[in-house]
Amino acid sequence: MTENPAPGKVPHGPGEVVIDVRGLRMVYPPAKPGTPGTVAVDGIDFHVRRGEIFGFLGPNGAGKTTTISILTTLLRPTAGDAHVEGVDVVAHPHDVRRRLGLVFQKSTADEELTGRENLAIQAGLYGLAGEAVDRRISELLARMDLAAFADRFVKTYSGGMRRRLELAVGMVHEPKILFLDEPTLGLDPQGRAGFWKYIQSLRESSGITALMTTHYLEEADQLCDRIAVIDHGKIIALGTPKELKDSVGGDTLEISVAAGARELTPLLTALPGVGAVTRIGDTYRVKCSNGESLVPRAVLAAEQAGVLITGAIVRKPTLDEVFLELTGHAYRGEGELPSSEAADAPLVPPVGQGA
Amino acid sequence: MYREAFSLIRREYLRWIRAPAWVISGLLSPILYLLLFGQAFDLGKLVPPGVGPGVLSQALSGAPNYFSYFAVGMVAFASVTAAMFSGTGIIFDKQLGILQRILSTPVSRRSVFLASLTFRGILTLLPAFVVVGLALLLAHVPNLAGLTVGSGVNVLDAAQFLAAALVLSVAFTALFLSFGFAAQRIESYFGVITILQLPILLTSNAMYPVNIMPAWLQYVVAVNPISLAVNLMRMSLFGSAGYPYPAAVYLAGLLAWAALFVCLAMVLASKALRTDLVPAGDSALSRAIAE
Numbered sequence: 001m002t003e004n005p006a007p008g009k010v011p012h013g014p015g016e017v018v019i020d021v022r023g024l025r026m027v028y029p030p031a032k033p034g035t036p037g038t039v040a041v042d043g044i045d046f047h048v049r050r051g052e053i054f055g056f057l058g059p060n061g062a063g064k065t066t067t068i069s070i071l072t073t074l075l076r077p078t079a080g081d082a083h084v085e086g087v088d089v090v091a092h093p094h095d096v097r098r099r100l101g102l103v104f105q106k107s108t109a110d111e112e113l114t115g116r117e118n119l120a121i122q123a124g125l126y127g128l129a130g131e132a133v134d135r136r137i138s139e140l141l142a143r144m145d146l147a148a149f150a151d152r153f154v155k156t157y158s159g160g161m162r163r164r165l166e167l168a169v170g171m172v173h174e175p176k177i178l179f180l181d182e183p184t185l186g187l188d189p190q191g192r193a194g195f196w197k198y199i200q201s202l203r204e205s206s207g208i209t210a211l212m213t214t215h216y217l218e219e220a221d222q223l224c225d226r227i228a229v230i231d232h233g234k235i236i237a238l239g240t241p242k243e244l245k246d247s248v249g250g251d252t253l254e255i256s257v258a259a260g261a262r263e264l265t266p267l268l269t270a271l272p273g274v275g276a277v278t279r280i281g282d283t284y285r286v287k288c289s290n291g292e293s294l295v296p297r298a299v300l301a302a303e304q305a306g307v308l309i310t311g312a313i314v315r316k317p318t319l320d321e322v323f324l325e326l327t328g329h330a331y332r333g334e335g336e337l338p339s340s341e342a343a344d345a346p347l348v349p350p351v352g353q354g355a
Numbered sequence: 356m357y358r359e360a361f362s363l364i365r366r367e368y369l370r371w372i373r374a375p376a377w378v379i380s381g382l383l384s385p386i387l388y389l390l391l392f393g394q395a396f397d398l399g400k401l402v403p404p405g406v407g408p409g410v411l412s413q414a415l416s417g418a419p420n421y422f423s424y425f426a427v428g429m430v431a432f433a434s435v436t437a438a439m440f441s442g443t444g445i446i447f448d449k450q451l452g453i454l455q456r457i458l459s460t461p462v463s464r465r466s467v468f469l470a471s472l473t474f475r476g477i478l479t480l481l482p483a484f485v486v487v488g489l490a491l492l493l494a495h496v497p498n499l500a501g502l503t504v505g506s507g508v509n510v511l512d513a514a515q516f517l518a519a520a521l522v523l524s525v526a527f528t529a530l531f532l533s534f535g536f537a538a539q540r541i542e543s544y545f546g547v548i549t550i551l552q553l554p555i556l557l558t559s560n561a562m563y564p565v566n567i568m569p570a571w572l573q574y575v576v577a578v579n580p581i582s583l584a585v586n587l588m589r590m591s592l593f594g595s596a597g598y599p600y601p602a603a604v605y606l607a608g609l610l611a612w613a614a615l616f617v618c619l620a621m622v623l624a625s626k627a628l629r630t631d632l633v634p635a636g637d638s639a640l641s642r643a644i645a646e
Contacts, residue, residue: 072459097461108456110366112373124362125460153373169456 015050018177018209019071024080026066026233040066042233043080048211048226050176053203055224056213057319063233064213065105068181071211072102084177098126101170101208105182107162108169111155115146115165118154119172126173133172140168143205144198160191167198171206178202180212184219192216196223217319227319229326236326245317248325249275251291255284255298256311267301291315359462363470367444371478381440381478385433385486389493393422393429394500414564417593422500426490427588428561431523431581433482435555438527439548441475442535446544449627464628468621471532472525479524504592512591515602519587519609526580526613533620536627560585580612 026041041063048054056064069075071082073093082089084096109118119137123129141150144164149157157165163183170178180199184192196219202208214220220227221241229237229244237244257264259282268277268286273294275287288294291314302309371377398421402411411420418424448454457467487502494501531548538544556562558572559581565573576582586598586605595602 074455074459094461097459102456102459104452104456106452108452110370110453112370113366117369121362121366122456122460124358124365125457125462127358127461129358129362 015052017047018050018085019046019048019054019211020081020083020086021046021067021071022081024067024070024082025078026063026070026075027078039233041070041077044228044230044233044235046228046235046238048209050209051203051207052225053199053210053212053223055220055227056211056230057215057217057220057224057227058213058230059215062230064215064230065181067230068102068179068211068213072100072179073097098173099175099177101173101175101178103166103170103178103180103183105185107154107166109154109162109165112153114151114153115141115157115168116150118165119168122169123172128173136174137168137172140171143201144168159187160194163187163191163195164198167195167202171202171208174206176206176208178208178210180210182213182215184214184216192219193222199223217323221319229319229323231323231327237322241319244319244322248317248321249287250289250317251287251294252315252317253286253288253291253294253298254311254313254315255286255302255309257282257284257302258308258310261307262305264302264305264307267305268298271297271301360466360470360473363457363462363466364474367470367474370444371474377440381437382433382482382485384436385429385482386489388429388432389426389486389489393425396425397421397500413597414566416564416589416597417505417595418589419503419505419593420500422490422493423502423504423593424564424589425562426486426502427592428559428581428585429490430483430486430520430588431559431585432556432561433486434479434520434524435527435581436552437482438475438479438524438531439552441471441479441528441531442533442538442544443541444475445471445532445535445627446538446541449539450541454628458628464625467628468624471624472528472617472620475532476525476528479528480520483520483524505594507594508592515591516588518606519584519591522606522609522613523580523584526609526616529613529616529620533616533623536620536623555579555581578608580609583609583612 022045023043024041024045025039025043027037027039030037044063044067046054056067058064066075070077071084071089073089073096076090085099087095087099089096109115110121113121116137119140120129120134123133123137138147138150141147144167146161146164146168149161154162154165167180167183170180183199184195187195199210199212200223203210212224224241226238226240227244228235237247239247255264255268261282263279264284265277265279268274268284271288271294273289275289277287278285286294286298295312295314299309299312398415399411408419412418415421415424418427445454448457458464490502491504492501493499494503534544534547538547558575559579560576561581565576565582568576583605587602587609590598590602590605
């Protein structure tokens with residue numbers, strides 16, 4: 001369930017495994033001696049292949065940041081193995097640190113320094129300096145659309161600019177693997193979508209592999225090649241966004257009918273490609289494999305039965321539903337901002353029920 | 356290793372130079388002491404007119420006047436006051452996640468520690484020079500008391516003065532750095548500083564002669580690192596007559612304090628910079644655990 005060993009399932013071809021995690025477990029020491037510790041990561045296995053953008057999706061406290069911290073050598077696991085490009089993160093942390101770039105949740109740039117200075121100092125921490133590095137810094141700033149602000153203090157940057165600078169900081173030593181911990185936390189939906197483009201452009205230009213955590217469902221959906229859904233320290237599902245969404249049973253067609261119309265359930269159930277049909281007031285929710293092609297047939301069938309259809313909406317499955325299906329509880333994305341997934345969430349029937 | 360440390364020092368320098376309020380506030384209190392307290396509180400004026408200047412000079416360990424005696428104490432005080440800010444940077448770095456970012460790079464933990472100690476040590480030493488310079492200058496201002504130095508001061512004496520200031524700076528920089536490494540919040544750090552500042556200063560010989568103190572206090576004052584440094588500095592400027600021990604003893608004592616504080620800082624730094632227990636990031640969970 002947690003491992004996805006078939007190479008054919010990786011969308012971008014069977015690249016080599018660059019992040020390999022087996023039986024990883026992290027128990028934080030208890031606050032008081034004698035009490036049980038907090039299990040943050042409860043035995044997870046996964047791997048990431050070269051060139052993938054791999055998402056770790058889950059609510060706050062699910063164990064995402066802990067996993068990233070272990071993989072980036074900032075935290076020693078209680079048990080299990082983790083290798084980055086074949087190097088054991090526990091045995092050779094120093095070697096691993098050279099190979100990876102890290103983008104933190106919060107802005108970790110120095111406010112009183114300019115963007116360029118921040119990058120130069122970060123490069124120095126990797127032992128890099130000189131003209132070639134200065135050129136690379138200018139390139140990075142340009143790619144992140146920060147060239148015009150390169151010599152301004154970070155304290156004058158907007159939230160989106162800080163996130164981009166953070167991405168540049170993580171890339172300054174040209175890592176092949178990038179870890180992003182909630183990279184778009186606190187950005188508005190527009191800023192988030194903008195940030196995704198930068199990650200995608202990095203993937204295209206530098207061929208980086210990225211492992212990112214997020215609690216934004218739409219982010220995982222749009223950006224990631226594969227997603228591991230994590231809850232209470234366990235991976236509860238792993239696959240491509242499409243696979244995960246298919247696992248909850250395809251599209252949903254919502255049909256509204258005039259009040260007091262005759263029962264349509266048997267009729268709808270008989271149509272090809274239809275799964276479960278539920279009726280809530282004057283609205284039918286029809287699970288089906290292809291919602292768009294079902295609309296005309298459903299309308300026709302209803303018309304022939306003498307029922308007027310007042311509205312029809314096709315809903316594509318979302319990761320919200322995946323999460324609900326897998327965990328039995330609704331996604332609890334506890335964000336600093338009103339979470340956009342709540343606004344987008346199509347779980348509430350939009351049609352008045354005339355109760 | 357050098358490039359890493361240089362990068363870290365450069366970062367601290369740029370941050371420091373762009374926060375002028377810190378620069379000025381660190382120098383303000385020793386300057387006020389020289390310009391106001393030192394001018395107003397002239398013990399020499401309490402001596403009856405009939406008493407010769409030799410008596411006062413003897414009470415002041417060879418210093419020609421009270422201001423000269425006091426100014427040397429202020430050199431030490433300026434350094435110790437400046438050192439009290441040494442630990443603040445590391446706390447901000449911890450709170451802002453900057454330390455975590457630094458630790459996620461291949462930079463060695465030793466570089467992080469040495470860069471802090473070096474840069475903060477220099478910052479701590481700077482006010483000492485400012486105070487010496489100002490005190491010497493005041494001697495040439497009419498109607499103001501200033502630092503008067505004996506004519507026999509040679510290069511070796513100057514070196515002794517400098518060594519004392521340097522070792523004192525290293526000692527207190529290390530002490531307050533260790534509080535910075537240990538503290539999670541700036542409030543608790545300044546709590547400790549507030550508790551320590553006056554006792555450290557008032558149990559030293561920076562402001563008043565030891566021999567007028569009660570005996571029990573004299574014992575405390577004798578081993579206070581500020582006193583040891585001030586003894587060395589006064590000996591270098593005013594001669595070593597009247598001191599119970601030679602300069603080497605005071606230097607050894609001061610070095611012992613410095614070694615102790617540097618060791619303490621190293622232990623607490625290696626605890627703060629270890630990455631086998633401290634969760635990265637700032638999730639609610641890791642925060643709850645870190646508190």
